[in-house]
Amino acid sequence: KAGVTQTPRYLIKTRGQQVTLSCSPISGHRSVSWYQQTPGQGLQFLFEYFSETQRNKGNFPGRFSGRQFSNSRSEMNVSTLELGDSALYLCASSPRTGTYEQYFGPGTRLTVT
Amino acid sequence: QKEVEQNSGPLSVPEGAIASLNCTYSDRGSQSFFWYRQYSGKSPELIMSIYSNGDKEDGRFTAQLNKASQYVSLLIRDSQPSDSATYLCAVGSNFGNEKLTFGTGTRLTIIP
Numbered sequence: 001k002a003g004v005t006q007t008p009r010y011l012i013k014t015r016g017q018q019v020t021l022s023c024s025p026i027s028g029h030r031s032v033s034w035y036q037q038t039p040g041q042g043l044q045f046l047f048e049y050f051s052e053t054q055r056n057k058g059n060f061p062g063r064f065s066g067r068q069f070s071n072s073r074s075e076m077n078v079s080t081l082e083l084g085d086s087a088l089y090l091c092a093s094s095p096r097t098g099t100y101e102q103y104f105g106p107g108t109r110l111t112v113t
Numbered sequence: 114q115k116e117v118e119q120n121s122g123p124l125s126v127p128e129g130a131i132a133s134l135n136c137t138y139s140d141r142g143s144q145s146f147f148w149y150r151q152y153s154g155k156s157p158e159l160i161m162s163i164y165s166n167g168d169k170e171d172g173r174f175t176a177q178l179n180k181a182s183q184y185v186s187l188l189i190r191d192s193q194p195s196d197s198a199t200y201l202c203a204v205g206s207n208f209g210n211e212k213l214t215f216g217t218g219t220r221l222t223i224i225p
Contacts, residue, residue, distance in 0.1 A: 033212075043157070043201065043215035056212050090156055099145045099205020099213055104156040 001027060004093050004105030012111045018079040021108045025072050025093030031055075032074040033102060034066060037088040049074050050097035078110075086112045116140060117204050119216035128225050132189040136202030136216055139183065145205035146178055148187045150198045151218065157201055161187060192223045 005024045013019050025032050034046040045058040049068035066076040072093075078085055088109050092102035118137050126132040134148075145164055149157035163169045163176040163185065175188040185204075189196055199218040205211070 035215075042217040045212045045214070048212065058212070088156075098211045101147065101159055101162050102213065103159060104149075107156045 004091060004103055006089075006091055006105040006108050008108060009106060010109045010111075012113065013081050014113055015081055015083060017081050018077060019081060019110060020075055020077045021089055021091075021110075023074045023076075023091035023093075023105055025074070025091075026103060029093035029095050029103075030072050031094040031097045031102075032068060032072065033092045033094070034074070034076050035090045035092065036060075037090055037107070038086075043090070046076065048097065055097050081112045083112050086110060115216075116214045117202055117216040119200075119202050119219045121217060122220040123222050124219055125222045125224055126192050128192060128194060128223055130192055132192045132196065132221055132223070134187040134189075134200050134202075134219050134221065136185045136187075136204075137183055138185070138202075138204045138214075140204070140206050140214075141180075141183065143180075143183075143204045143206045145213075146176070146185045147203040147205075147213070148174075148176060148185075149201040149203060149215075150196075151201060152198045189221075194223045194225055197221060197223045 031050045033048040047057045048055045052068045068074045088107045090107045092104045094102045148161040151157045161176040163178045169176045173190045177186045201218045202216040203213045
């Protein structure tokens with residue numbers, strides 16, 4: 001079975017711009033969660049989507065948003081980028097919603113200059 | 114108090130010895146517990162999950178859970194240099210906001 005895929009793998013953006021990241025979960029998995037990983041804060045939960053509905057949301061500003069399509073693929077968008085948004089963005093897929101095993105993609109490394 | 118706490122390390126263990134990684138959590142309602150391994154520059158990889166008190170073994174890995182003490186640990190037997198990585202503990206609660214909360218990880222180095 002193919003794993004979780006994320007595109008793009010690397011991205012450089014300028015402050016004030018917006019960015020869209022994409023995630024394709026493992027075939028058959030309907031839950032996609034997004035995380036931000038930084039050296040100082042570790043892995044921070046952004047949000048989870050299941051069957052095209054946002055199930056949970058972490059403590060991030062409204063500039064961070066996401067959506068999920070009928071084929072379970074998910075996108076996250078960050079508007080008005082700030083320097084502090086530089087991070088590794090990881091998505092994880094799971095066959096079920098909630099707190100079950102999650103399998104991570106390779107991540108998108110975002111650098112904001 | 115952090116929700117999930119791990120000793121950041123680094124933890125150095127000789128090759129062939131047992132590596133012991135510990136994690137404590139604050140939410141008594143936590144129901145699911147996971148250990149992830151993350152190599153430098155890579156994404157986290159799930160290596161163990163445990164849901165009930167006691168031990169769960171998978172190859173060289175043993176996860177131990179004690180809900181009364183709010184403590185979960187990972188033992189790695191016969192440590193190999195390839196085990197050198199950061200190990201992340203993740204805890205899930207099914208009450209209220211259902212999400213996994215990750216510790217900041219313990220960096221493990223296996224010394225040949």
